[in-house]
Amino acid sequence: MNKKLFRQIRNEWKSNLWLIAELLLISVVMWYILDFIYVKASIFYQPRGFDISHCYLLRMGRLDPKSPKYMAKDTTESEDIRNILTRIRHRPEVEAASLSANSYPYNGSNSSTSIRYDTLQNNNWLIRRLVTPDFLRVFKYEGSRGETPSQLASMMDNKSIMASNNIFKKKYHIKLTTLVGKKVIWGDDTTTRYKLAAAYTPVRYDDYSEAYHSYSMLYKLPEGWYTTDNNLELCIRVKPSMDHDFIKKLWKDCERHINTGNVYITNITSFKDVRKKFQQYQSNQIRNFVTGIIFLLLNIFLGLLGTFWFRTQQRRSEIALQMALGSTRRQIFLRQISEGIIILVLASIPAIIIDLNIAYAGLTQYMHGATLQPGRFIITVSATFLISAIMIIIGDWFPARKATKVQPAEALHED
Amino acid sequence: MRKYIKQIWVHLSHDPLVSSITIIGTALALFLIMLVVMIEQVKYEPFSPESNRDRFMHARFMSVTNAKWGDGSSNGPMSIETAKALYKSLKTPEAVTLYANDNPAVASVAGGTTFVADILQTDADFWKVFDFDFINGAPYGKADFDAGIKEAVIIKSLALRLFGTPDVAGREFMINYTAYKVAGVVKDVSTLASKAYSQIWIPYTCTDVEKNTWSRCGGSFSTTILARRHDDFPKIREEYGKLLALYNKKIGESGWKILSRNRPYIQEKEAFTFSANHEVNMKAKHRDRYIILIILLLVPAINLSSMTQSRLQHRNAEIGVRRSFGCTRREILIDIINENLIITLIAGALGLIMSIAFAYWGTDILFAQPFSNSLSSPTIDTSILLHASTFIYAIVFCFILNLLCSYIPAWRASKTSIINALGGMNH
Numbered sequence: 001m002n003k004k005l006f007r008q009i010r011n012e013w014k015s016n017l018w019l020i021a022e023l024l025l026i027s028v029v030m031w032y033i034l035d036f037i038y039v040k041a042s043i044f045y046q047p048r049g050f051d052i053s054h055c056y057l058l059r060m061g062r063l064d065p066k067s068p069k070y071m072a073k074d075t076t077e078s079e080d081i082r083n084i085l086t087r088i089r090h091r092p093e094v095e096a097a098s099l100s101a102n103s104y105p106y107n108g109s110n111s112s113t114s115i116r117y118d119t120l121q122n123n124n125w126l127i128r129r130l131v132t133p134d135f136l137r138v139f140k141y142e143g144s145r146g147e148t149p150s151q152l153a154s155m156m157d158n159k160s161i162m163a164s165n166n167i168f169k170k171k172y173h174i175k176l177t178t179l180v181g182k183k184v185i186w187g188d189d190t191t192t193r194y195k196l197a198a199a200y201t202p203v204r205y206d207d208y209s210e211a212y213h214s215y216s217m218l219y220k221l222p223e224g225w226y227t228t229d230n231n232l233e234l235c236i237r238v239k240p241s242m243d244h245d246f247i248k249k250l251w252k253d254c255e256r257h258i259n260t261g262n263v264y265i266t267n268i269t270s271f272k273d274v275r276k277k278f279q280q281y282q283s284n285q286i287r288n289f290v291t292g293i294i295f296l297l298l299n300i301f302l303g304l305l306g307t308f309w310f311r312t313q314q315r316r317s318e319i320a321l322q323m324a325l326g327s328t329r330r331q332i333f334l335r336q337i338s339e340g341i342i343i344l345v346l347a348s349i350p351a352i353i354i355d356l357n358i359a360y361a362g363l364t365q366y367m368h369g370a371t372l373q374p375g376r377f378i379i380t381v382s383a384t385f386l387i388s389a390i391m392i393i394i395g396d397w398f399p400a401r402k403a404t405k406v407q408p409a410e411a412l413h414e415d
Numbered sequence: 416m417r418k419y420i421k422q423i424w425v426h427l428s429h430d431p432l433v434s435s436i437t438i439i440g441t442a443l444a445l446f447l448i449m450l451v452v453m454i455e456q457v458k459y460e461p462f463s464p465e466s467n468r469d470r471f472m473h474a475r476f477m478s479v480t481n482a483k484w485g486d487g488s489s490n491g492p493m494s495i496e497t498a499k500a501l502y503k504s505l506k507t508p509e510a511v512t513l514y515a516n517d518n519p520a521v522a523s524v525a526g527g528t529t530f531v532a533d534i535l536q537t538d539a540d541f542w543k544v545f546d547f548d549f550i551n552g553a554p555y556g557k558a559d560f561d562a563g564i565k566e567a568v569i570i571k572s573l574a575l576r577l578f579g580t581p582d583v584a585g586r587e588f589m590i591n592y593t594a595y596k597v598a599g600v601v602k603d604v605s606t607l608a609s610k611a612y613s614q615i616w617i618p619y620t621c622t623d624v625e626k627n628t629w630s631r632c633g634g635s636f637s638t639t640i641l642a643r644r645h646d647d648f649p650k651i652r653e654e655y656g657k658l659l660a661l662y663n664k665k666i667g668e669s670g671w672k673i674l675s676r677n678r679p680y681i682q683e684k685e686a687f688t689f690s691a692n693h694e695v696n697m698k699a700k701h702r703d704r705y706i707i708l709i710i711l712l713l714v715p716a717i718n719l720s721s722m723t724q725s726r727l728q729h730r731n732a733e734i735g736v737r738r739s740f741g742c743t744r745r746e747i748l749i750d751i752i753n754e755n756l757i758i759t760l761i762a763g764a765l766g767l768i769m770s771i772a773f774a775y776w777g778t779d780i781l782f783a784q785p786f787s788n789s790l791s792s793p794t795i796d797t798s799i800l801l802h803a804s805t806f807i808y809a810i811v812f813c814f815i816l817n818l819l820c821s822y823i824p825a826w827r828a829s830k831t832s833i834i835n836a837l838g839g840m841n842h
Contacts, residue, residue, distance in 0.1 A: 059518065064622065068595040251529045264592060267519055267531055273790055281689075281785035295447055296714065302440050303718040309433070310725055398432065 023347035031384040039365040049203035050139040052271035058234035061266040066415040078226035080261035093242035096137040103129035106278035127216040138237040141173040161199035163217035304395040312399035320408040329404040340392040435505040444715035445766030458686035464545040464611040472640040472679040476691035482670035490691035494634030510543040515635040535613035545611040552584025554597030563620035566598040716819035724824040733837030742827040751825035763813035
């Protein structure tokens with residue numbers, strides 16, 4: 001039977017060639033889209049290196065001197081800020097609270113810096129985060145030697161720095177863990193040496209950036225930075241069991257119990273909102289792509305359905321003849337579908353060669369610094385084949401069923 | 416006409432599967448095309464308080480460089496001095512407004528709860544450039560603005576939250592713990608009116624925002640220019656060019672220079688501008704838009720044309736009979752295309768209704784704005800969503816889709832020779 005099928009496919013090569021061309025095009029487009037989704041999804045689900053669940057961001061401001069509440073100096077601004085932090089820490093629902101500058105996750109304001117050790121120097125965009133030790137507990141940073149956030153926090157002082165494990169990895173293939181305890185040069189100041197207190201699991205810049213490309217370092221927020229001019233962030237982790245209406249409750253208490261001196265809370269945002277706002281551009285882009293993909297798939301499906309409908313309808317008499325000669329419905333059905341699959345295989349071979357070239361040329365999304373990765377390629381190519389096969393089977397199903405339902409005599413009579 | 420509709424109904428019910436796929440396919444294509452159109456339209460079609468969008472020119476940022484910097488530049492909102500020298504001094508436009516975006520503010524009334532609200536600091540001309548709907552009171556005027564009197568315009572929903580009633584002109588409340596008098600209350604504004612949008616507006620003379628400066632010309636201010644007529648844009652640019660040259664001469668003494676980057680921008684270009692340090696290439700943006708529309712039209716058209724072909728096959732005999740009674744090929748061709756057009760229009764109307772429903776249901780998914788300062792979600796109403804052009808676009812796209820998917824099958828059907836058609840042969 002298979003031999004006959006092949007011969008038949010060859011005999012009808014003219015119309016089959018069209019179908020092969022169509023499937024080839026569809027298969028390449030679909031592979032490209034699936035590859036895009038695969039990369040975006042696998043980056044999205046990589047470990048983030050931090051945790052923002054039950055976290056909130058507070059901003060502080062200074063009262064206008066014309067405000068009736070404004071008080072001429074009896075405390076300094078840095079004392080006021082420290083007082084606010086203490087008052088927030090003492091709230092029963094707060095697990096940890098920290099101050100920082102340009103440091104919280106999903107933040108577009110960054111300061112960059114450099115780290116050198118011996119002849120090693122990072123050559124990438126290294127983000128400097130100035131934080132109080134509790135920052136590590138708020139966002140649950142983890143040490144690369146298994147240190148817990150609290151252990152990491154206790155290692156922080158003003159003579160040492162910490163950095164993500166990957167800052168020398170791409171250039172020198174050295175994990176920073178091996179250098180813990182050594183003295184390094186930080187920033188432009190070449191006279192002072194800072195102890196590398198610990199290395200931590202890389203902290204991703206956002207959900208669409210890979211850990212592979214996210215480099216950062218931590219230093220204790222210096223005392224001199226405690227002013228509202230530095231636009232400091234007050235980050236809070238709330239105990240999960242008590243995370244209900246936190247923002248509302250905190251606002252209620254702000255005026256009487258939290259604001260001190262001339263410093264007041266100007267804004268309270270949950271990190272869920274911070275994240276959404278920060279990534280709106282990318283999530284809009286993903287939205288457009290996913291809509292486009294669904295639309296294309298639907299159209300491809302309808303198109304295949306149409307094509308096979310047409311083919312099977314033209315073959316009504318042929319099917320009837322086969323039935324008259326003793327073929328069962330099941331046999332005819334299988335024959336129709338295997339014909340579709342064989343044509344798909346014929347189309348897939350050149351399609352895979354084209355895919356391979358597209359990936360090799362670097363026209364697809366980069367992941368881990370590459371566009372052509374064996375595992376990823378096999379997965380996306382097989383998924384493409386599988387989806388096309390399913391669409392062909394469904395597209396073949398209705399017309400084939402309809403054709404086999406016809407009485408052979410009737411169908412033969414039509415010609 | 417009735418004949419057409421009757422005929423269409425008979426043909427559609429002949430093969431329900433093919434017919435429903437045709438209609439679903441067409442509706443789906445138009446649904447998506449109209450979503451793309453709507454997402455674009457909210458950015459530049461006029462609606463209150465930005466009813467004059469076709470007469471707007473914007474300069475959100477400025478770019479400055481120094482002789483010592485080489486190719487480097489500093490980019491962002493302007494200082495008040497720069498904004499006044501380059502834009503506020505323009506004579507050609509009807510009005511020029513300067514405004515400063517700020518972090519959200521804390522609003523409260525004595526003894527009440529505290530709210531966070533978006534705030535915009537403006538001058539008095541702001542109320543001439545944008546047409547707000549005042550429910551109560553009036554905007555702050557030039558005299559009050561110059562004197563730095565602490566007055567505010569607030570939106571209705573904030574008035575309700577603060578005072579429990581919208582008629583609050585003259586009453587007092589606190590912004591960042593400083594007392595302000597309510598000058599007027601306006602209807603809530605959608606975040607889609609990205610220039611005019613806020614929840615509180617105050618005169619910028621009330622705060623020390625003017626003192627915030629950097630890189631000689633940088634500060635907190637942006638501007639919107641209202642031209643007298645749409646055709647005035649070249650004249651305004653010409654005048655702006657002179658002001659820029661003058662100002663550059665002045666700051667040039669200490670090595671500074673403003674890079675114009677072809678500012679100010681018209682509404683459409685402004686809508687695509689996200690970063691301060693490079694000019695948007697509108698040609699590329701337009702090309703992207705056309706590519707998307709072509710894909711959205713072509714892909715379904717290819718599929719639909721095979722459906723049309725399949726439907727026409729059943730009608731070979733009919734075509735043969737008509738031809739043998741003297742019907743010309745042209746008439747058959749036009750008949751088939753017309754018939755198909757009616758189906759396309761019906762399906763297109765379905766798609767348009769779907770897209771409007773989706774715009775209401777999925778506002779946040781569809782219109783969420785990147786890089787916005789506000790946490791508020793966009794809101795839409797019919798004045799924002801539906802314009803005469805929306806319907807024109809829908810009809811035009813229906814026509815194109817119809818031609819694309821029916822012309823070839825119709826042409827082939829009309830070419831079939833009479834004998835073959837009567838005999839039921841195809842080619």
